[in-house]
Amino acid sequence: MSAHLSIIQFSTNDRTYWKGNMSKLYEPSLPKLMEAIATEAKGMRGMDRRNFLKGGIAAVAGLSSVQIIPKANASANLPPNLPEWQRQLGPGVVAKPYGDPSEFEDLQRRTVPWLTVDAASSISMTPLQDLDGIITPSGVVFERYHGGIPNVNPDQHRLIIHGLVERPLVLTMDDLRRFPSVSQIRFIECPANGGMEWRGAQMEALQFTHGMLACCEWTGVKLSTLLEEVGVKPEGKWILAEGADAAGMSRSIPLKKALDDTIIAWGQNGEALRPEQGYPLRMLNPGWEGNTSVKWLRRLEIGDKPWHHREETSKYTDLMPDGRSRRFTWVMETNSVITSPCPENPLKQPGFLEIRGLAWSGRGRIKAVDVSLDGGVNWQRTELGELVIPKALTQFSLKTQWNGQPWLLQSRAIDETGYVQPTLKQLRDERGGWSIYHKNSIHTWNVSETGDVYNVQIS
Amino acid sequence: MFKSLRVSVVVVTLALSGIVSAGPLGIGSTATPEMIAGWDIDIRPDGVGLPPGQGSVAEGEPLYEAKCASCHGLFGEGEGRWPVLAGGEGTLDTLHPEKTVGSYWPFASTLWDYIYRAMPYTAPQSLSKEEVYSIAAYVLYLNDIVEEDFVSNQETFAQVKMPNEANFFIDNRPDVQNERCFQSCADPSTFEIVTTINGVTPTGHFKEDSGVAANHYEGNPSAASSSEIRVEKSVTKVALSKEALLGRGVYDKACQTCHNSGIAGAPKLGDVSGWVDRIGQGMDTLNDHAINGYQGADGVMPAKGGNMALSDDDVVNAVAYMVESSR
Structure with a gap:
């Protein structure tokens, strides 16, 4: 019976634990082990069964190689031994003309399968728990599609600017790159980030509570430059931005924002936009709902009124408890979260600890971040990272000691306008539990005595 | 071809240069009225953008049932977890708000705009303007917003008033004010x-x-x-015919939305028991239903899955792929 249980625990992805038990229980008999795995797998179905078998058999293979070639043991690569990778040549230049992360890394966007009905109109989240610094690698920037990713040929892509303008223009990608350009580090966040948590703690992972968030260096032309080129007529007050995707994504942007800091971007983190992020051209409205930053941008129409399209009426409006709804809730308000520790990154040992996290504000720079260890009773100031850029992710950290005491860990950001990140209670008292979007409240991680970290809410 | 195109672009530019002065940097080409007309599809609440044409509730009903009901349900009730289009009146201030076209959407123009630009989900911008007028009228009818005899056109559609329009207000955040307190900011004895x-x-x-x-x-x-x-599904392990291999790409683009999830009674890819009786009817029948559409007790198959851009061969190949992967 105990042998049986040890295998079940393996199937829950805790490989090390299982192997430890394995060597005790099964060491002499490999066939017996295989038989046990097969028996166990009989009771499973689908993915569970496949994952179980894959993992189980791989572990058996590992076990047998340990017995046959002692030097494959992990300690063989540790001091004072010379590691195997130092005793042979590695691949040379351009073995991979476009490089990948190390095979030992497991950096992945992930989705919550039950959230949406179809992958082409869905969302995946950035693995914030595995990232350092403020830049999100392009390959793991969260995705949000309403009609899948269009495969746009840049030579055949055009941006048309028309409507209330003196000179309606059609621009090729080559044309766009001739304009004076800017490169700016800005965050982009889906307003539904955290939306699953309005009515209670639900997601036991940082990736799912806060992962609809990314921060990249974007390169492009300021929209104000393009608007000078077409000459906006005096009655022009709004801009319709429209994508070339199957959803024809469209949002109404007030001219004031367009003249302030909107970018029409073709570059992301030093290379062309990824297809997932709007290749070859997207709008970027810094600090605003990610949805307004229309991807695969094909058209800008200048008009005198907003269009009230689906993504600014049916969706991306915020239902209040009295049945009325906010519209045009563009700004992403000040927010922050502790990224280490978090449910995916529990504390493994007592002693010195640097608590790390990210803060951001759609209204400008982060001025300060405070951390509480006791659920918001007492707070202490943290140190901000070196780069404090408006409308960009900003690092904060607190050096402390953890000696096995349970914590209710929180962070609270303050931006340069003086806005203080609110508590969940404050937001719920004002907005109820059904507004879906714009949940920027102080988040709580419960660090247990064992170092495990859980998502909790304090009410 | 290439040369003559170049020449015509130059001619157009010269012809317009007398009327339109270049921008400050002189970058880009004039967007011609023809170019703009092809892409300018947006509609506004005041009716700006609505094209000539018309469609009635009566004309909308069969169109809706053929092209929309497989996801949105025959009465707009939503199949599976696809969007509910009708009902929900009086629920917005309750614990179970149901946001539908009738209960939530502030403007009818949004319906026209969205159907035209993005529906059907698997075949966007495939509907004619008349079809959109008809389907939009029918969805409004499902919501008791227009009468059975409603005919929508540029004039009548712009006059439709939605019941929830007055209940939207402009963003008034910041709506809460927290303080930057440091000591004894909360009472831990009240924590839940x-x-x-x-x-x-x-x-x-x-x-x-x-x-x-x-x-x-x-x-x-x-x-x-x-x-x-x-x-x-381990479909790759099945040895597929040439047709089925061709059909696989079609399936991924046009069929998987319903046949992966089983929406609207669609037999799922790889679901042997769901396919066995259907396969028993013979390939001719299956192909006929897939190409021309089918409505039975078990569900609705829109003609070509709603994507009329597919050729008959595309559909036949996709059927072959599904059948071979599901037996």
Whole structure:
């Protein structure tokens, strides 16, 4: 019976634990082990069964190689031994003309399968728990599609600017790159980030509570430059931005924002936009709902009124408890979260600890971040990272000691306008539990005595 | 061809240069009225953008049933978890608000605009303007917003008033004000700690050696999480015919939305028991239903899955792929 249980625990992805038990229980008999795995797998179905078998058999293979070639043991690569990778040549230049992360890394966007009905109109989240610094690698920037990713040929892509303008223009990608350009580090966040948590703690992972968030260096032309080129007529007050995707994504942007800091971007983190992020051209409205930053941008129409399209009426409006709804809730308000520790990154040992996290504000720079260890009773100031850029992710950290005491860990950001990140209670008292979007409240991680970290809410 | 195109562009530019002065940097080409007309599809609440044409509730009903009902339900009630289009009146201030076209949407123009630009989901911008007028009229009728005899056109559609229009207001945030307090900011004796519901979080990514007791997260898988996890089909192991291999690409683009999830009674790819009786009817019948559409007791198959841009051969190939992968 105990042998049986040890295998079940393996199937829950805790490989090390299982192997430890394995060597005790099964060491002499490999066939017996295989038989046990097969028996166990009989009771499973689908993915569970496949994952179980894959993992189980791989572990058996590992076990047998340990017995046959002692030097494959992990300690063989540790001091004072010379590691195997130092005793042979590695691949040379351009073995991979476009490089990948190390095979030992497991950096992945992930989705919550039950959230949406179809992958082409869905969302995946950035693995914030595995990232350092403020830049999100392009390959793991969260995705949000309403009609899948269009495969746009840049030579055949055009941006048309028309409507209330003196000179309606059609621009090729080559044309766009001739304009004076800017490169700016800005965050982009889906307003539904955290939306699953309005009515209670639900997601036991940082990736799912806060992962609809990314921060990249974007390169492009300021929209104000393009608007000078077409000459906006005096009655022009709004801009319709429209994508070339199957959803024809469209949002109404007030001219004031367009003249302030909107970018029409073709570059992301030093290379062309990824297809997932709007290749070859997207709008970027810094600090605003990610949805307004229309991807695969094909058209800008200048008009005198907003269009009230689906993504600014049916969706991306915020239902209040009295049945009325906010519209045009563009700004992403000040927010922050502790990224280490978090449910995916529990504390493994007592002693010195640097608590790390990210803060951001759609209204400008982060001025300060405070951390509480006791659920918001007492707070202490943290140190901000070196780069404090408006409308960009900003690092904060607190050096402390953890000696096995349970914590209710929180962070609270303050931006340069003086806005203080609110508590969940404050937001719920004002907005109820059904507004879906714009949940920027102080988040709580419960660090247990064992170092495990859980998502909790304090009410 | 290339040369003559170049020449015509130059001619157009010269012809317009007398009227339109260049911008400050002189970059780009004039967007001609023809170019703009092809792309300018947006509609506004005041009716700006509505094209000539018309369609009635009566004309909308069969169109809706053929092209929309497979996802949105025959009465707009929504199949599976696809959007509900009708009903929900009086629910917005309750604990179970249901946001539909009738109960929530502030403007009818949004309906026209969205149907034209993005529907049907698998074949956007495939509907004619008359079809959009008709289907939009029918969806309004399903919501009791227009009468049975309503005919929508540029004039009448712009006059439709939606019941929830007055209940939207402009963003008035910041709406809450927190203080930057440092000492004794809350009373811990009043704390109630709410934990997560076990089993709703996918936890496959937790680090293998993180020390997290995995059973903590997998204690009690809820119906939602366990039933929605898509089970991969090992279709690649099946030896596929040439037609089926061609059909696979068609399937991924046009069919998988329904046939992966089983929406509207669609037999799922790889579901042997769901396909066996259908296959028994013979390929001719299956192909006929797939190309021309079919409505039976079990569900609705829109003609070509709603994507009329597909050729008959595309559809036949996709059927071959599904059949060969499901027996």
